[in-house]
Amino acid sequence: MKTIIITTDFSKSASNAVRYAAKMAKSIEVEQIILYHAYDNLNTATDLPMTDIAPPLVKEQSLANLExxxxxxxxxxxxxxSVRVHLVTNNFPLLRGIEEIAEEWRADLVVAGATGRSNLEQVLIGSNTVNLASSLKLPLLIIPANADYQPIQKIVFACDLRKVSHSTPVVEIGKWxxxxxxxxxxxxVALEGKQISPDMIMEQxxxxxxxxIFQPEYHYGTSNDIAEEIEHFAEGHGAGLIITIPKSYGFFRSLFHRSISKHLIKKSHTPLLLLREEEP
Incomplete structure (x- = not known):
């Protein structure tokens, strides 16, 4: 892995994501990091001094904060x-900005904090991160606000048997x-009380x-809350990373669009890596 993009809105959660990504980059010998801030998303609730400045000066202030x-x-x-660090700031919408940077720098990964600048009691996850998770084609690593990087010895791949197919990103999983x-x-993890169909054997x-090919351990469970069960499993087995595919499982929607989750966001230490399905 040569190049990663770290997007920041200068919040505490984003700062933690920067620290986590820096430790990981050092561990896995990343060559360069692109620190990116899209000031199109600027609002007044930030942990660094972003004052009411005229538009021509916003870029300068953004760059100063990136520094x-x-x-x-x-x-x-x-x-x-030996990691090279580059600073990029512009007024593009976040997704477009990242896509253009990724193409220019041939980036391998995007890293974002799990929450934005909004108060956690009001908003579960920053809307920018939701947008990235829904649309970004690159792997996206979402870092919980209280996660601290430690060498990752176990990875949980949370999959839906009904949607296991040749579009499953096997190569990307193997790379990680x-x-x-x-x-x-x-x-x-199947929903509690859901009847198991005969097709499940074929899906297995x-x-x-x-x-x-990866010689994995296979585990099965049931729960009324799939996202929480996955998180419990990861923590109980000492996993340092959860991998899933946003369009399969409905996991992303379950994880980030329900009522405020004290367990997953306030207490979770497990980063989430979102991979895209392979193109047919």
Whole structure:
């Protein structure tokens, strides 16, 4: 992995995502980091000084704030690091800005904080992150506000048996297992009380055919709250990362669009990596 983009809105959650990504980048020998702020998304609730300044000066203020973030990032990386850090700021909508940067710099990953500048009691997850998760084609790593990077030894792949197919991003999953030198735990959680159909056996065969190459552990469970069950499983098994596919499982919707989740956001330490289905 050569290049990662870290998007920041200068909130506490975004600052934590920067620290997490810096530690991870150092661990897996990333070559360059693009720190990106889209000031099109600017509002008054920020943890760095963004005052009521005239539009021509917004870019300068944004760049100054990025430089402050860069200083903290480089402190985490240490003096002898070889990671190059680049600052980019513009007034593009966040998704468009990231897509253009990703194409220009041939980026491999985007990192974002799990919450934006809004008060957590009012908004579960920053709307920008929701937009990225719904539309971004690159892998997106979402960092909980209280997560601290530790070497990742186990990865949970949360999958829906009904949607296991050849579009499952097997190559991308394998890439992350190799980069992190981690063990794969494959987890399927069905809704409590839902009747198991005969087709489920065939779906299990499909899943094994795709994933057995990684020699994973397979786990099955039931719950009325699939997202919470996945999170409990990851924490209980000491997993440092959850991988899922937003369009399969309905997991993303369950995770971020229900009522405020004390468990997943306030207490969770497990980052979430969203991968895209492979093109047919």
């Amino acid at each position: 402050a973030v860069q200083a903290e990032l480089e402190q985490v990386l240490g003096e002898n690091n 297992l190799e980069i992190l030198k981690a063990k794969l735990l494959v987890l399927n 065969y499909k899943m094994h055919a795709l994933l057995d």
